[in-house]
Amino acid sequence: MKKLAYILFFIVIVIAILGVLGKIPLPPSNPTPQVPDANPHTGFGIVNRSDSSTAINFDVVAPGISYRTSHPENGPYKNTTTTSIRLIRGHDLDATGDASSWSFIVRQPEQVLLVTNSRYGEKQYNWSGKYPEDEINLSRIITPRELFLKNRALIIPTEESVTNESRELSLAGNTYYLTITGQGTRDLEFDATTGAYTSP
Numbered sequence: 001m002k003k004l005a006y007i008l009f010f011i012v013i014v015i016a017i018l019g020v021l022g023k024i025p026l027p028p029s030n031p032t033p034q035v036p037d038a039n040p041h042t043g044f045g046i047v048n049r050s051d052s053s054t055a056i057n058f059d060v061v062a063p064g065i066s067y068r069t070s071h072p073e074n075g076p077y078k079n080t081t082t083t084s085i086r087l088i089r090g091h092d093l094d095a096t097g098d099a100s101s102w103s104f105i106v107r108q109p110e111q112v113l114l115v116t117n118s119r120y121g122e123k124q125y126n127w128s129g130k131y132p133e134d135e136i137n138l139s140r141i142i143t144p145r146e147l148f149l150k151n152r153a154l155i156i157p158t159e160e161s162v163t164n165e166s167r168e169l170s171l172a173g174n175t176y177y178l179t180i181t182g183q184g185t186r187d188l189e190f191d192a193t194t195g196a197y198t199s200p
Helices: 002-021 143-150 162-166
Strands: 038-041 044-046 084-091 103-106 112-118 122-128 166-172 177-181 185-191
Touching: none
Parallel strands: none
Antiparallel strands: 038 044, 084 103, 084 166, 103 112, 112 122, 166 177, 177 185
């Protein structure tokens, strides 16, 4: 029995050494699975979820989306001046309305793009999924930070909510949809122009 234990121990050590040397692939120590992120209100999802190690301010990334997607030097995309944002998603929002990543569905005459902003930078992809018909006018909406400030008592009812709950935000048409997940799930809706709470 003791001899069998020594043999097993030796085998484990050999496998570990080979794994370190790259001879045997070992499972990642910190896997980051891609999980479909569905939104029950808009009827479709975006597979793009980043970790929450770096918060990104909406005001920093949103204003230049239309410009950057209209210039081919930013990627192999057609040059056009007619660009409209149809959907905005924020993932893992903190208590200030900043997110670990932002996703934009951008409509152009020749194509539809998914533009993502995360700690890895901005990336553009062709999008063939569904998207809302109504255009989002960034100059007419309040920002997620303003929304969270205006409705803090509703969104973050206790200090424990900051760390014990996760928040996913969508903007479609003139409505913000906020899903808060903790011990249960809360779905809140807000007018995107005024920030007023509109859920029944």
